[in-house]
Amino acid sequence: MPAGVFCLGGAPLVIYSLLVLSSPVSGHGSRTGAAFAHSAIARGHSIHRVFFLDAGTLNGSHNSILPQDETDPAASWEALHREHGVELVLCISSALRYGMLDATEAARHDRSNATINPAFSVSGLGQLVDACAHSDRLITFGG
Amino acid sequence: MVLHTLNAAPSSAAFRDCLKLVAPDDAVVLLGDGVYAALEGTAACDELRAAAAALFVLRADAQLAGIESPADGFGLIDMDDLVALTERFERQLAWY
């Protein structure tokens, strides 16, 4: 970590990666994780990567529709990518199980269309391992 | 020093396992269904206080659950404070 670089609160700047296991439709992990990421950036920190594993890959859905009076955590993740360029990666083996396909995987498996939001990409667990190796903190959100 | 984020109801296996691993110089942040351990007079609340770690509750989640003020010994924190805790604590362990 570069010496002498501090966040708004006076603490040294931190490189974070996030591991998200929670589905956006149930529980608290998805909402909390996205809010954490926005707060960390607001304090001046950086997010190296957000890795979505298991049911967490459902956050990458382009097809879920929520009632108008409910907040969609997936939109908060997308904003993280759009506004701050944060890399959002779905674990490929989980994503395939949950039907989260990018255009390449849809074509490879003979499915008619991609199902993931283009703000997200799919890749292997190596991206999580890499995130651990290159981050000061790995913060996990489940449940 | 470990920052435990506890998102599991007091009767869950995750809650029990977390209690077992909390050390006196750790911090525990209750969020999600974990906030119910901040209900004053409950066994879960006493057990957490006995662990002697620093105890916090995420304000938005406590409000969602209808917990207006947490039990004595639990500090109400916002997301910004949670980020600050992860600056101080070198590692986090998620319980859910």
Added chain:
Amino acid sequence: MGEAAKKPVLVVMRHSPYGSSLAKAAVDVALAAAAFEQAVDLLFIGEGVLQLLPGQESHKLGKKNIGRQLASLPLYDIELVYVDAEAALRYQLDIASSPVNAQLLGPQEMRQLMVGYDHLLGL
């Protein structure tokens, strides 16, 4: 992986092997970390110790065998895993028959173990 310093990871295995997909995910993460030559260890606590029961038969149901995957850990230079002694006792688990060499730890030892790692992955 680039030239970043290795950051030891402890995967905390908390879930029964087939009750959810989290145990499988945890094993996959551990094997991936080891395959990329990162320092990784495994701690089984609570219901997670049930992943170490011998004789798991998964092929009839067309599922991946967690026990067999754990037995492959030495191929990835993970020779020893750590086990919550209280949970092992609660489930009458004989660690001598575990698919991988296992060391029993009490609560205090588990707490000491955790602070030796840069990242804790609770799965």
